[in-house]
Amino acid sequence: MESKINVANKQLVKPIVYLVDGDHKLQVSLSKLLNQNNVAVEMFSSAEDLLQTKLRTRAACLIVEVNLPNMDGIQLLEHINNLGVRLPTIVLSSDGNVSVAVRAMKAKAIDFIEKPFVENTLVKKVLDIIELN
Amino acid sequence: MKNNQTESLSTSPMVHVVDDDEAVLDAVGMLLDSIGQRNTCYKDAQVFLEAYNSADFDNHNGCIMLDMRMPVISGIECQHRLEQMGCSMPIIFVTGHGDVPTAVEAMKQGAIEFIQKPFREQQLIDAIQKALQINLKSQKRIEKVQETQAKLKLLTNREVQILEAVVSGKANKVIAIELHLSQRTVEIHRAHVMEKMGVKSLAELVKIVIDASPTE
Numbered sequence: 001m002e003s004k005i006n007v008a009n010k011q012l013v014k015p016i017v018y019l020v021d022g023d024h025k026l027q028v029s030l031s032k033l034l035n036q037n038n039v040a041v042e043m044f045s046s047a048e049d050l051l052q053t054k055l056r057t058r059a060a061c062l063i064v065e066v067n068l069p070n071m072d073g074i075q076l077l078e079h080i081n082n083l084g085v086r087l088p089t090i091v092l093s094s095d096g097n098v099s100v101a102v103r104a105m106k107a108k109a110i111d112f113i114e115k116p117f118v119e120n121t122l123v124k125k126v127l128d129i130i131e132l133n
Numbered sequence: 134m135k136n137n138q139t140e141s142l143s144t145s146p147m148v149h150v151v152d153d154d155e156a157v158l159d160a161v162g163m164l165l166d167s168i169g170q171r172n173t174c175y176k177d178a179q180v181f182l183e184a185y186n187s188a189d190f191d192n193h194n195g196c197i198m199l200d201m202r203m204p205v206i207s208g209i210e211c212q213h214r215l216e217q218m219g220c221s222m223p224i225i226f227v228t229g230h231g232d233v234p235t236a237v238e239a240m241k242q243g244a245i246e247f248i249q250k251p252f253r254e255q256q257l258i259d260a261i262q263k264a265l266q267i268n269l270k271s272q273k274r275i276e277k278v279q280e281t282q283a284k285l286k287l288l289t290n291r292e293v294q295i296l297e298a299v300v301s302g303k304a305n306k307v308i309a310i311e312l313h314l315s316q317r318t319v320e321i322h323r324a325h326v327m328e329k330m331g332v333k334s335l336a337e338l339v340k341i342v343i344d345a346s347p348t349e
Binding site: 097098 | 249
């Protein structure tokens with residue numbers, strides 16, 4: 001009985017990672033990898049989708065692609081900052097250049113990763129962020 | 134090293150320009166002169182770091198413009214060393230060979246701007262003005278903290294005890310019992326603490342003490 005409660009508690013405190021990226025393949029493989037590491041993933045394909053969700057307190061981090069329809073990933077990050085929400089963010093970019101990277105870092109991104117990247121590197125960064133929290 | 138002083142006021146901020154390209158140094162120096170901004174040019178990071186370590190160097194009031202690719206000591210390396218030496222001046226990177234990982238690394242280390250050559254003059258001026266503003270704000274904060282710390286040194290051991298108890302939210306009655314004093318004595322100490330710290334209310338006292346305590 002007791003162990004059951006513990007398991008339930010563990011399920012509850014499982015950290016959530018928000019992933020905002022239109023690339024379906026990436027969504028699937030990243031969430032699989034993160035799930036294996038006991039991290040829940042919620043996926044969105046646009047900034048607007050994420051903003052319509054209520055951000056939860058157990059949200060551990062945000063992974064966001066720069067190139068999104070309408071509002072781009074960095075604008076989304078700036079918007080979240082303006083709301084006064086502190087959400088550690090890793091920015092991904094498929095056509096990264098220096099000015100985009102600088103924009104992301106100025107918007108207080110923790111890291112900026114160019115695609116293609118090794119998925120395990122990203123997972124490790126996410127786990128580091130969760131640990132720091 | 135060339136010293137372009139357009140103003141002799143020692144209080145006006147100094148822009149330190151570090152670039153191994155003489156043409157860039159000249160152009161930036163002239164640009165800054167034209168807007169009446171004090172500036173000093175250095176032909177590489179070594180020369181700059183030597184100057185930084187000299188006794189008469191004002192290492193608070195100003196900002197630093199660093200070229201990324203320089204012989205012997207790169208811009209990033211220079212940034213690392215400045216950080217180790219506790220430099221509080223904001224850094225602007227300017228580079229002709231920017232790549233994403235370098236830019237990300239520089240920003241992670243706390244650079245406030247990363248500009249690629251060729252750049253518009255206004256872009257640099259904006260960045261420098263922003264850097265100087267940030268510098269001014271942090272200067273003011275540091276000054277306040279130092280002021281508070283100086284005042285804290287004037288307190289007696291007993292007063293420090295009382296201050297800590299007051300700031301942690303304990304009532305006079307509780308403090309009196311804990312320190313085996315009469316309530317009246319605590320009140321007197323407390324009044325002395327307020328007077329020495331130059332504050333009129335408990336809220337003010339708590340604020341300046343918290344502001345001055347080291348952040349982890």
